[in-house]
Amino acid sequence: MARSMKEMVEDAKAQTETASPREAHEAGAGDRVILDVREPGELQQDGSVAGSLHIPRGVLESKADPDSGAAEDALTSRREGAKIYVLCASGARAALAAHTLCQMGYDAAIIEGGLQAWKDASLPVEDA
Template identity: 85%
Template sequence: MAQTMEEMVETARAQTKTASPQDAHDAAAAGHVILDVREPGELQQDGCVSGSLHIPRGVLESKADPDSGAAEAALTSRRDDAGIYVLCASGARAALAAHTLCQMGYDAAIIEGGLQAWKDDGLPVEGAS
């Protein structure tokens, strides 16, 4: 049966852990990874979480697969030893990305509310124009 994007996001959220921005910030301070899956233009316009790893949602699977030939070592090297806290603008792409990462063997969680919630909590952001 075909699903809408909204249904896919709902399913991903139901099957994936979530974390508040503050909890994700604290986890990053303890050595876990903040993964930003927004597009490069969004980072330039809205800034990014200090110290985050950026991999756009559209190429995530190839970057997360250590055998793909296009793997991102900063992500794949952390597969077994760190939680991955996934962020986008509002949460939909992060839900899909975190769900995918869990299916690929990562310990991933969605950062609730995305970058806007991060900013609303007064957490560090750099590079906003």
């Protein structure tokens, strides 16, 4: 049976831990990674969370797989023990990405509400 994106996002959210922007921010830089899965143009237009790791959703699996030949060491080196908080613009891509990371053996959580909720909580954002 075919599934819609909305159904896939709902399933991912139901199966994946969530965190508020403040919880993700206060988790401590040494113990967590904030992974931004937005596209480069979105980063330039809307800014980004200071110190976040940027890997677009479209290439996440290859960057998260240490054996892919395209792995991102800043992510794969934290596969054991570090919480990965995933952020996008509003939460849908983050839900899909966090769910995928959990399936790949990462400890991942969705940042509820995405970058907009981060900004609404008056948390730090860097301009591009």
